Amino acid sequence: TTEIYTLSLHDALPISRPNTKFTDAGICPACDYFERLQFVDWQERYEILEDLLAGFRRKPGQAFDCIIGVSGGKDSTRQALWVRDKLGLKPLLACLSYPPEQVTERGVDNISNLIELGFDVVISAPAPGTWRNLMRESFLRFTNWARSTELALFSSVPQLAIRYGIPLILWGENPGLQLGDLKTLGRTGYDGNNLRYMNTLSGGGLDWMLETGIGPRDLIPYRYPAPEAFDEHGLQIVYLGWFLGDWSLINNGMYSVANGLKVREDTVENTGDLAGITSLDEDWVTLNQMIKFYKFGFGRVTDYVNEEIRLGRLSRDDAIRLVERYDDACSPEYIASFSDYIGISVGEFWAHVRRSVNPALFDIDGSGRIARRYQVGVGL
Numbered sequence: 001t002t003e004i005y006t007l008s009l010h011d012a013l014p015i016s017r018p019n020t021k022f023t024d025a026g027i028c029p030a031c032d033y034f035e036r037l038q039f040v041d042w043q044e045r046y047e048i049l050e051d052l053l054a055g056f057r058r059k060p061g062q063a064f065d066c067i068i069g070v071s072g073g074k075d076s077t078r079q080a081l082w083v084r085d086k087l088g089l090k091p092l093l094a095c096l097s098y099p100p101e102q103v104t105e106r107g108v109d110n111i112s113n114l115i116e117l118g119f120d121v122v123i124s125a126p127a128p129g130t131w132r133n134l135m136r137e138s139f140l141r142f143t144n145w146a147r148s149t150e151l152a153l154f155s156s157v158p159q160l161a162i163r164y165g166i167p168l169i170l171w172g173e174n175p176g177l178q179l180g181d182l183k184t185l186g187r188t189g190y191d192g193n194n195l196r197y198m199n200t201l202s203g204g205g206l207d208w209m210l211e212t213g214i215g216p217r218d219l220i221p222y223r224y225p226a227p228e229a230f231d232e233h234g235l236q237i238v239y240l241g242w243f244l245g246d247w248s249l250i251n252n253g254m255y256s257v258a259n260g261l262k263v264r265e266d267t268v269e270n271t272g273d274l275a276g277i278t279s280l281d282e283d284w285v286t287l288n289q290m291i292k293f294y295k296f297g298f299g300r301v302t303d304y305v306n307e308e309i310r311l312g313r314l315s316r317d318d319a320i321r322l323v324e325r326y327d328d329a330c331s332p333e334y335i336a337s338f339s340d341y342i343g344i345s346v347g348e349f350w351a352h353v354r355r356s357v358n359p360a361l362f363d364i365d366g367s368g369r370i371a372r373r374y375q376v377g378v379g380l
Contacts, residue, residue: 002149034310047297056168063088066168069157071281072110075172077256096156097125107281113260126221139338143356155224159375167234187357192237253277272300299327320377
């Protein structure tokens, strides 16, 4: 069991993150990449980007240079502004809309802010009944309500790129280099065409959805285009984070707040969001982060503090204290509203979560309380 929660020597990233692999020296992929960034010639990378973009010049009759998936949050706001104002491109922003029960007023305001900043935004909205049924099945089968919704979220951008004839898709961070999901690595640090293999998308396709009785036509929004479709339409995903030396959660947040982003006002105890700038368009992701913690031993706060440690803005000891206090944070109100939406009781929610707790990492006492078996920063 010691291999389940081996820790990076630099931060608190556990080896339990899916698709990750530590170096022989005990360094996680994100720390290894960060150390190599200290020797990067950022001007050279910018010139690489300019050469890359030259190969995707807008063709006659094509209205947009590129397409960017957006939620209206910190990363998408920064990307949209940088692409337009620094690179001089005209992007089409693609947003997958949540149903009214899920989307926050804050999220709607942030999409409106992008429109008011002068961007063209196309909004897609999968059928709400199918969305709800699949969310329920995702939770009951996998204790991961986002198993279906993230398929739709990620699939919408290349689907729209094909529909609009826009071959260049600009994405934010490289999840292989910056988060450690190594299956997403492409031919270069900016090649994102292997994004389809990330843990979020590689969960067995649509077979389990069809088993619920939902027909193939209703699942069109959840189909990530096949590699053959990428080749046929010449699609290329480019990770912009590879070209931005100051890409980080806090930097993107500050940049976007200065340009009208509305942030979260709830407490850290309710959200685990230390800066109030993550997943602003909905609140139920908070309970999924809590569940991730019970499955893998790390949640939203671990992801946050790891980056801050690497950037030298937080000590490892302070980070460990924050992880110990907030990594499983989630408001009971979020749990109650989610449970009501998918048609289960809060008691049924917790019974299902407890069945999915990782027994190598946690103990559950007679009252149902879940406690760590490991010490944060040390391991089992």
